[in-house]
Amino acid sequence: MKADPIGVLTGAHYLDGDFACGEGAMAAGCRFVAGYPITPSTEVVERISRRFPTMGGTFIQMEDELASMAAVVGGSWTGTKSMTVTSGPGFSLMMENIGLAAMMETPCVVVNVQRGGPSTGLPTMVGQADVMQARWGSHGDYEIIAMSPQSPQEAFDLTIEAFNLSEIYRVPVMFLMDEIVGHMTERVVIPPADEIEVVPRALTGKTPEEFEPYQINGKPTPEFARAGDGYRFHTTGLTHDERGYPEMSVECQERCVRRLLEKITDNADRIVRFEEEATDDAEVVVVTYGITARVARLAIDMARRRGVKVGSVRLIVIWPFAEKLIRELAGKVRALVVPEINYGQLVLEVERCAAGKCAVLPVSHGGGSVHDPAVIAEVIVKAAAEAA
Amino acid sequence: MSKDKVGTRTDFPPTPPEFLPEQQPDHPVTPYLRMERIPHVWCPGCGIGTVVKCFATALERSGADLDKVSVVSGIGCSGRAAGYLKLDGFHTTHGRAIPFATGLKLGRPELEVAVFSGDGDLSGIGGNHFIHAARRNMDLLVILINNFIYGMTGGQNAPTTPLTAKSSTMPFGNFEAPFNIPHLAASCGAPYVARWTCLHIRRLTWAMEEALDRKGFRLIEVIAPCPTLYSRLNKLGTGLNGMRFYHDNAEIRHGADTRELDIDFQKSITCGKFVDEERPTFLDQMNEHYGQVLGEKYVPMSPEGGWLHG
Incomplete structure (x- = not known):
């Protein structure tokens, strides 16, 4: 369906990534946000708390991030699209209830404007070191979706997509911004509401007598009943059967958890999104995401001027990982170069998928700034020379 | 077992019923329970089931639209209550029932x-949420079952364990001062605060019914025996001994100063309704404030929620 016009600020704006993300959430139909202040993410909820009272939305500043995430899971079970916003330390605190959201199959969006870590790290400066935490941060086996925008415009566009994916697959979607995209101000064009496609919460058509909250009937996800509609359903973070009742058995664990994984892995091709450029005859392909993709563009130009055939892949959806793409590329190119603002996280996935078929070279950066493009260019040139 | 000051064990372990749950005659609160989940996980002599029964009775008497009642539990023995009540039920994470x-x-x-949760869940790991929800006057009815111990994990010390009482992690007796739960809630501004034991089933049911009729953050603390752990570790006998103890030592003092509601080991337990005031809730205040400041521009969330119709 089309977006509700009340939440859509149609027009051309000059917005930073945090504000654009907030506008994206409101356009997507988000009407409940619970958050706790943390740099560099706070502007998202500042924007939302100013605009929500004019569109039937409720923002609450909770007492901490544990509460924020728990409230978002609760909020989503009323059918109201819900989101929270945080950065590194707060993201750590949210992990337990992100696991609850995954286990209860609760659609919601968790924005993490990444800063330098570990611990308090670099509160006001950029990092991309939460990529693995976004995927593995809560205990146990589960799958989530994670996306990473490279600009304020994408912060707007992809926030809507994050909500849509969370509705389709009933998973928490991690929206991995970074401090620079969050605080960078650029032109953001917000289309008219009737040009914005949003996925509403699909409510079950079954009667309360027929309804079981985790019965999938051959579909990837179960049908949803919201609190207060007379279904009197039960849901739990415990391993549960189709009725949502706890069942402590090996068989139920297998059924329950495997489905949480497979609803994402079986649909990975539909979810994965990336931008590919000049990879057809490339010797070296640079694999990036977020702000680093924009820095790498300069490095690619520098390497091309030195005669290297360089292509690039920008991952828009980080999780599920673009396995097929990387496997194919690894069979074609001499090297994959992976710059990221951490000491080597997503490069591990690239290595895994390349499986020794080509060289995989990380370009690490501890955080606090973006890479010097010349450093990335140097790795590209060296990779091409060594492989030749 | 030798006689002690609170009585003797008479029927322990109790004889189990000889008929299957589906053959049992209908209990008056059967319609409020997920009978397919019975038998429940609670031990013989545990007080939690009694509190569930009182809550179901209170719901019936209150005339509440049950389709619109949600029950949220955290983790622990009391946290299993959400799984037995036939309402929209959410069994959440440890300590996070209130924010959920x-x-x-x-x-x-x-x-x-x-x-509906326990003392460890709501005042230990979830203590921060408890005080803030009371401060905001969030519109929640909180039933806190206090058995003075972490039961589900095997009897560890709780923030409510009375001084000198033994627990599995305070084997030489507790030396940490416990919370006075009603005072904690009242001092944070909760407009309705009561305490009963699970012996006081009529008064407890009535308090729940009354609280269902009020608004804002309503706290009912229910003192309940844990015969398997707290009573065993402290040699207090069975659940029945616990009931006898409440009978002999509970003192009803409505309107008592909440500062005087500490519970000492095996001393008197002051029960009653301590606070019953009207105070605007979080939603009342939000709606009124935005209405004043923003006028016609204010669009409050619909009572049905801010969901997007498909």
């Missing part, structure tokens, strides 16, 4: 949201 319930209430304001 806050999300439900704000996401669909017409809901009556009850939190």
